[in-house]
Amino acid sequence: MFTAPLPIARYRFTVRVQQPLALPDYAGSLLRGQFGAALRNVACMTRQPTCPGCPLIQTCPYTRIFEAPPPPKGSHALQDFSQIPNAYVLEPPTPGARVLDADDDFEFHLVLVGHAIDQLALIIFALQRALAQGLTRARVPTDLLQVDWVDAAGTAHPMWSTESPTLRNHAAVLALPQAHPNPSLHPTGEGANTAASAPASMRLHIHTPLRLQSQGKPLGIGQLTPRTLIATLARRTALLMDFHAGQSGWGEAAKRITHLSESLTDTQDLHWFDWTRYSSRQQQEMTLGGVLGSWTLHGNPATLAEIWPWLWLGQWLHAGKNASMGLGGYTLHGKLAAADK
Numbered sequence: 001m002f003t004a005p006l007p008i009a010r011y012r013f014t015v016r017v018q019q020p021l022a023l024p025d026y027a028g029s030l031l032r033g034q035f036g037a038a039l040r041n042v043a044c045m046t047r048q049p050t051c052p053g054c055p056l057i058q059t060c061p062y063t064r065i066f067e068a069p070p071p072p073k074g075s076h077a078l079q080d081f082s083q084i085p086n087a088y089v090l091e092p093p094t095p096g097a098r099v100l101d102a103d104d105d106f107e108f109h110l111v112l113v114g115h116a117i118d119q120l121a122l123i124i125f126a127l128q129r130a131l132a133q134g135l136t137r138a139r140v141p142t143d144l145l146q147v148d149w150v151d152a153a154g155t156a157h158p159m160w161s162t163e164s165p166t167l168r169n170h171a172a173v174l175a176l177p178q179a180h181p182n183p184s185l186h187p188t189g190e191g192a193n194t195a196a197s198a199p200a201s202m203r204l205h206i207h208t209p210l211r212l213q214s215q216g217k218p219l220g221i222g223q224l225t226p227r228t229l230i231a232t233l234a235r236r237t238a239l240l241m242d243f244h245a246g247q248s249g250w251g252e253a254a255k256r257i258t259h260l261s262e263s264l265t266d267t268q269d270l271h272w273f274d275w276t277r278y279s280s281r282q283q284q285e286m287t288l289g290g291v292l293g294s295w296t297l298h299g300n301p302a303t304l305a306e307i308w309p310w311l312w313l314g315q316w317l318h319a320g321k322n323a324s325m326g327l328g329g330y331t332l333h334g335k336l337a338a339a340d341k
Contacts, residue, residue: 001253002309005173007245008316010091010111011120012148012156015131021100021140026275027092028208028325030135031108035090036066038130043122065116065123068243085236087116087244089318091326095208109150111316114245117172124160124167152177174316176309201267201298202311208329209273209290211321218289218321221270226297230261233319234310240317257310264299264307290320290327308332 024030043062048054057063068086091109100106110127112120124147131142148156149170159168212219212228219228234254241247274289297304311332320328 001250002176002313005171005175006241006313007114007117007172008111008174008313009117009170009172010109010150010316011159012107012109012150013127013144014105014107014146014148016105016143016145017100017102018141018143019102021104021135021142022138023093023098023100023106024136025097026095026208026326027108028090028322028327031092032090032325034130034133034135035127038133039066039123039126042126042129061119061122065119071243084239084243086324087113087240089316089324089326091208091329105145111318113240113317116244120172121167174313176312200301200304201296202304202308203294203296203333204311204330205294205333206270206292206328206330208318208327209275209288209292210319210328210330211288211290212319213321221268221272221291224268224270224291224295226264226266226299227258227261229295229297229319230264230307230310231258233314233317234258236319236323237310237313237317257307260303260306263303264297266298267296269294269296288322288327 040062043060045056045060046054051057051060051063051067051069054060054063057069063069065087068084070084089111091111093106093108110123112123116123124144128144131144133139134141143162145162146158147160149159149172150156151171152174157168157170159170160166212224212232214223214228234257238250238254241250270291270293272289273292274287276287297307299307315330315332317323318326318328319330322328
């Protein structure tokens with residue numbers, strides 16, 4: 001599944017505030033709400049008050065990016081879906097409430113998958129408008145200065161700015177780093193598995209709340225298992241690649257990886273973190289929570305070698321509930337971990 005570059009791209013947005021701006025403890029919900037409202041405003045053709053029932057729902061850029069409709073019942077080979085993940089992940093500034101002064105800059109990232117990459121010009125236009133209209137309830141105006149494409153090594157490539165608003169060509173794909181055999185873990189000689197190079201353990205540093213659920217209820221620290229993590233991540237990856245990138249076959253691979261994960265053990269250094277966000281849709285504050293900290297998976301090196309690409313890819317796609325607003329973000333540490341942003 002990982003031999004060819006995947007249609008996944010991360011972009012860095014640099015923003016300057018015009019007046020003092022109080023960023024909340026976690027700005028993912030704030031930025032996502034502003035982005036969604038602006039995108040709907042510039043993309044909607046029919047001006048219906050809600051998307052369900054709209055004759056353009058299957059082709060509208062807004063729904064295809066921000067509010068992906070599930071396929072009609074009976075149209076998918078594997079099963080019917082009540083919902084599917086959206087083709088973006090909005091990664092907010094580093095968590096922590098703070099006040100920015102006028103002319104201060106801040107950054108956030110946006111990961112796009114599949115066909116959403118083709119709508120990058122529209123997305124930049126919508127975000128530019130959303131930022132100009134103002135952030136937080138105080139409606140503090142801000143200016144989008146620059147957009148960079150960030151490659152797998154973490155190197156930023158300028159591709160849009162207010163001075164040069166025409167998009168530059170860029171790869172807009174994500175290639176899995178090549179593995180290298182580790183003689184200390186794998187036998188050498190005829191028949192040796194020289195493709196696998198995972199260490200005997202892999203550690204995830206979770207830096208935005210990871211909220212894994214079962215039957216609609218969040219799992220506490222004592223309920224988290226390697227299988228829960230891998231199954232959630234593998235299913236999310238498979239659905240994104242199937243529905244937004246047109247790549248079938250990920251579902252069966254996800255089932256295999258989930259089965260393999262049952263043999264893993266783990267060491268957890270996690271704590272629960274609750275945060276409050278204001279939902280403009282529900283007109284009320286909501287409290288959500290998830291785990292932060294370090295989560296180490298242990299197992300057979302060959303098994304970890306198969307699971308490693310899925311965990312590596314999860315650094316872009318995130319895992320768990322509300323991944324689209326940046327929750328469930330982590331970095332993978334080990335011999336083949338991706339460079340930090």
